[in-house]
Amino acid sequence: MHRLIREHFAPEFALEGLGDSALISLKSGRLAYTTDSYVVSPIFFPGGNIGELSVYGTVNDLAVAGAMPLYLTAGFIIEEGFLLEDLKAIVSSMAGAARRAGVKIIAGDTKVVNRGKADGIFINTSGIGVMMDGLEPSPLGIKAGDAVIVSGQIGRHGIAVMAERNGITFDPPVLSDTAPLNGLVKTMAEAAKGIRFMRDPTRGGLATTLKEAALESGKCMKIKGSSIPLDPRIRGACGLLGLDPLYVANEGLLVAIVEANEAGDLLEAMKNHPLGKDAALIGAVEDGPEGMVLLETSIGGRRILDMLEGEQLPRIC
Amino acid sequence: MHRLIREHFAPEFALEGLGDSALISLKSGRLAYTTDSYVVSPIFFPGGNIGELSVYGTVNDLAVAGAMPLYLTAGFIIEEGFLLEDLKAIVSSMAGAARRAGVKIIAGDTKVVNRGKADGIFINTSGIGVMMDGLEPSPLGIKAGDAVIVSGQIGRHGIAVMAERNGITFDPPVLSDTAPLNGLVKTMAEAAKGIRFMRDPTRGGLATTLKEAALESGKCMKIKGSSIPLDPRIRGACGLLGLDPLYVANEGLLVAIVEANEAGDLLEAMKNHPLGKDAALIGAVEDGPEGMVLLETSIGGRRILDMLEGEQLPRIC
Numbered sequence: 001m002h003r004l005i006r007e008h009f010a011p012e013f014a015l016e017g018l019g020d021s022a023l024i025s026l027k028s029g030r031l032a033y034t035t036d037s038y039v040v041s042p043i044f045f046p047g048g049n050i051g052e053l054s055v056y057g058t059v060n061d062l063a064v065a066g067a068m069p070l071y072l073t074a075g076f077i078i079e080e081g082f083l084l085e086d087l088k089a090i091v092s093s094m095a096g097a098a099r100r101a102g103v104k105i106i107a108g109d110t111k112v113v114n115r116g117k118a119d120g121i122f123i124n125t126s127g128i129g130v131m132m133d134g135l136e137p138s139p140l141g142i143k144a145g146d147a148v149i150v151s152g153q154i155g156r157h158g159i160a161v162m163a164e165r166n167g168i169t170f171d172p173p174v175l176s177d178t179a180p181l182n183g184l185v186k187t188m189a190e191a192a193k194g195i196r197f198m199r200d201p202t203r204g205g206l207a208t209t210l211k212e213a214a215l216e217s218g219k220c221m222k223i224k225g226s227s228i229p230l231d232p233r234i235r236g237a238c239g240l241l242g243l244d245p246l247y248v249a250n251e252g253l254l255v256a257i258v259e260a261n262e263a264g265d266l267l268e269a270m271k272n273h274p275l276g277k278d279a280a281l282i283g284a285v286e287d288g289p290e291g292m293v294l295l296e297t298s299i300g301g302r303r304i305l306d307m308l309e310g311e312q313l314p315r316i317c
Numbered sequence: 318m319h320r321l322i323r324e325h326f327a328p329e330f331a332l333e334g335l336g337d338s339a340l341i342s343l344k345s346g347r348l349a350y351t352t353d354s355y356v357v358s359p360i361f362f363p364g365g366n367i368g369e370l371s372v373y374g375t376v377n378d379l380a381v382a383g384a385m386p387l388y389l390t391a392g393f394i395i396e397e398g399f400l401l402e403d404l405k406a407i408v409s410s411m412a413g414a415a416r417r418a419g420v421k422i423i424a425g426d427t428k429v430v431n432r433g434k435a436d437g438i439f440i441n442t443s444g445i446g447v448m449m450d451g452l453e454p455s456p457l458g459i460k461a462g463d464a465v466i467v468s469g470q471i472g473r474h475g476i477a478v479m480a481e482r483n484g485i486t487f488d489p490p491v492l493s494d495t496a497p498l499n500g501l502v503k504t505m506a507e508a509a510k511g512i513r514f515m516r517d518p519t520r521g522g523l524a525t526t527l528k529e530a531a532l533e534s535g536k537c538m539k540i541k542g543s544s545i546p547l548d549p550r551i552r553g554a555c556g557l558l559g560l561d562p563l564y565v566a567n568e569g570l571l572v573a574i575v576e577a578n579e580a581g582d583l584l585e586a587m588k589n590h591p592l593g594k595d596a597a598l599i600g601a602v603e604d605g606p607e608g609m610v611l612l613e614t615s616i617g618g619r620r621i622l623d624m625l626e627g628e629q630l631p632r633i634c
Binding site for chain 2: 024025034038064065075107108112122131136
């Protein structure tokens with residue numbers, strides 16, 4: 001264990017010595033703090049792997065809370081016999097992801113369990129970030145008339161993983177959208193003061209995040225299906241796999257709810273950022289029916305979107 | 318998942334809504350930050366369970382770093398089919414442990430994996446704490462002549478778990494020493510200004526922690542075997558199980574290295590605290606041989622203590 005940490009983890013991360021706690025100094029006293037465990041299967045998928053996913057996922061949780069992510073911890077649970085090469089690849093891609101996101105992984109832990117008692121590798125990350133000035137998104141701030149925006153194409157991560165799991169290949173391949181959203185959020189915060197709410201639609205997809213926003217705000221989300229950015233290949237793959245793209249996980253996407261008169265400026269700023277180039281206005285907030293998400297389908301029908309019951313895609317992240 | 322969190326986790330913990338990040342405000346800017354995953358088997362053992370262990374373990378990492386622990390996150394990886402009653406018992410004991418340690422569990426995450434892909438439940442916790450004034454223990458501060466102190470009986474956690482695993486019972490039972498050390502550390506910091514180093518000898522036991530202190534400081538730890546607090550029942554159990562008590566895990570114990578002229582005051586203060594009543598001076602720091610731990614055995618021999626190679630007790634925490 002000591003050798004593993006010394007030789008493979010310490011050089012890649014910013015671990016401070018081999019003590020258990022890292023010391024940090026922060027200017028501001030307002031912090032966001034979060035954690036997530038990653039159990040994605042397979043651990044390597046088109047466009048990413050469990051390592052960078054575990055960095056970006058936690059970075060994104062902080063970013064959509066309105067915080068600039070600064071420090072991460074990483075806890076590994078490794079099944080005996082797991083290939084050292086795979087571990088090295090994962091750790092190295094975590095280090096690269098941390099660099100790209102501008103965060104430091106400053107504390108870690110590794111536990112090994114017997115063969116058959118885990119599935120390769122599970123990673124937990126936690127993260128802290130400093131709240132950005134003027135940004136404190138909360139579902140309680142959502143008001144009737146607000147605009148609902150999504151930052152890009154939906155369904156890419158889930159389809160990339162499910163295709164890999166089922167041995168389906170696309171040409172060109174469908175890649176996971178796994179990416180750090182903190183740069184996009186910073187751009188957004190500079191472009192608009194009236195951002196009420198942000199969340200990244202991971203497990204459960206866009207529909208689940210919209211339903212959470214509706215329930216937590218007590219408002220109604222009225223969504224126009226034809227406005228939701230959806231790559232025809234993703235649509236086709238969903239048909240093939242029997243999945244609803246609205247419920248498929250994303251890992252580099254966010255939903256933002258913003259004051260209507262700022263929606264134009266915000267969208268323009270988002271479209272100028274590489275991770276927001278397909279951003280779109282997809283609907284509006286109404287007062288009621290409370291807690292509901294109403295989808296206007298492309299053929300003019302209306303569908304009520306509910307939270308996903310059970311897991312459409314187990315171990316997607 | 319939503320129901321699980323809403324019904325069982327949110328009422329027990331201090332989760333702030335169901336968003337992913339928790340917001341915290343801190344007065345001081347100097348923080349300690351740590352993480353640990355817990356994979357102990359069995360998950361219930363005499364004197365504790367994986368839940369309180371996951372709280373106290375992280376609390377203790379912060380405490381021995383010289384920080385007052387404040388906030389924790391908890392990430393659960395649960396095997397499908399895991400008993401809801403067991404989950405409730407674990408969550409409830411985490412909540413109790415957090416109360417006793419004076420910390421808040423403010424963010425959490427749950428992932429479920431298929432049957433056979435994990436072993437019941439794994440828990441990761443991370444924690445942040447504010448550095449206590451005048452306390453910044455570091456192996457680099459260790460000097461020749463310093464006193465080496467251990468806070469209590471060694472080997473209790475490891476033996477409690479191993480006995481349970483092997484179906485051995487003691488009458489009265491040997492209980493794990495799992496406990497939060499932050500109160501003891503606070504008492505210690507008030508009693509002595511010259512605390513150079515603290516660490517909790519968990520995996521790898523007392524010998525491994527002493528070896529780490531020797532290696533990281535470049536000094537020699539000269540230890541008197543007969544001074545190490547060791548319950549005869551633990552000694553007997555170790556004989557029975559073929560274990561060396563010096564390498565058996567502890568979960569409510571710390572090693573402190575302190576300026577020699579403060580050792581008396583520090584020991585007295587420790588003995589007045591319930592978790593330090595068996596505290597003992599077990600040796601002294603010498604300049605060399607560098608990085609060595611020399612144990613003077615009770616029959617007058619000398620033994621070199623090395624780090625544990627491999628795991629004497631896999632999945633002990």
